Amino acid sequence: MDLRHLRYFVAVAEERHFSRAAQRLHVSQPPLSQQIQALEAELGVPLFTRGRGGVQRTAAGDALLPLARGILDAVEHAMTQTRRVGRGETGRLTVGFAGSMPFTDIMPRLLRDYRAAWPQVTLDLREQPSQAQIDDLLAHRLDLGFIRPTTLMHDARLATLVVQREPLLAAVHSDHPLAAQARVSLADLRDQPFVLYSASLGSGLREQTLALCAQAGFAPRIAQEVHEMPTLIGLISAGLGVGIVAASMQRAQLPFVTYLRLQDENVTTDVLLAWRRDDDTPPLRNFLAITQARAPTQN
DSSP states (O other): OOOHHHHHHHHHHHHHHHHHHHHHHHHHHHHHHHHHHHHHHHSSSOOEEETTEEEOOOHHHHHHHHHHHHHHHHHHHHHHHHHHHTTTEEEEEEEOOOOOOGGSSSSHHHHHHHHHHOEEEEEEEEEHHHHHHHHHTTSOOSSEEOOOGGGOOOOTEEEEEEEEEEEEEEEEEEEEEEOOOOOEEEGTTSSEEEEEGGGGGGGGGHHHHHHHHHHHHOEEEEEESSHHHHHHHHHTTTTOOBBBEEEGGGGGOOTEEEEEOOOSTTEEEEEEEEEEETTTOOOHHHHHHHHHHHHOOOO
C-alpha cells in the first residue's frame, strides 16, 4: 500500500469532497480520484459513496480512517526522530572526566553550553582517571574524555584537543615554613613528604609531578597515595605532606592549605579532550563544534 494513497484517502475522508481535498493536497482532482480508485481496487472494497454534494465514507472507509491516520503519524514521527538523531538533537554522549576537572573553568562551561544547545541528548558522566578513560575510549565505552596529559594518550586511534592551560601550584599546610613565601621552586620541596595520586590510576598529574621533580634533580619522597584530588588536598590540610596541584583546585577551599606559585619553567598543566578519530557520531560532532567555538586550542 502506497503512503500517498493513505494521504489522499485521509484528505478526502476529512474534507468529504474531492475538489476541496485536491486543493488541500495541491494536486488536480482527476489524479486524486484515480489514486482513490486504485486504493479501493487494491483493498477490494469501496471506501466512499459519491454524490452531488460530495462523498460519504462507507463502513470500510470509517474503519480505515483512524488506522490510516495512525500509520501516517507513525511515519512522520519516524522521519522526525531519524532527522533529529542524524543532527545530534537526541541520543547519548558518554563523557569521562578526571577528578580535578569539575574545579576547572572549562569543563562546567562546556557541559552547560552543550546542555543548553542540545537539551534532548542524554549526558552520561563518569569520573575516571586518565588511564581508565583512554582504555574506555578505545573500547567504545566512552565517547569523550576530559584528561590531563599522559604518555598513555599517544595512541594513533585517539585525537586530543587542548581546551585549557592552567598553572601548577605547590600546596602546603598553612603552618608549613614555606607557606610564608610568595613563591617557591620545586627544589625547595626536595626533602618534603609528597601526597600523590596512586600509581595504579595512570594519572596524568602524577606523571607530570614526577617528571617536574626529576627535572629539578630529585625524586619525591611519597608519603601518601590517593585516588581523588579532594583527598589529596584534604591530606595536605591535615599536615601529611605537600603536593603539586592545578591552580583550579584552589576552589576546593579546604582549610589550612596554602597555595604557592612555582618559579620553575613550564609548570603548567593542560586540560584536554580526547576522543576516537574514527568517531563521527552527531552528538560528539556537536560537542566538538561547541568546544572549538568556546575554547579554541591553546597549543
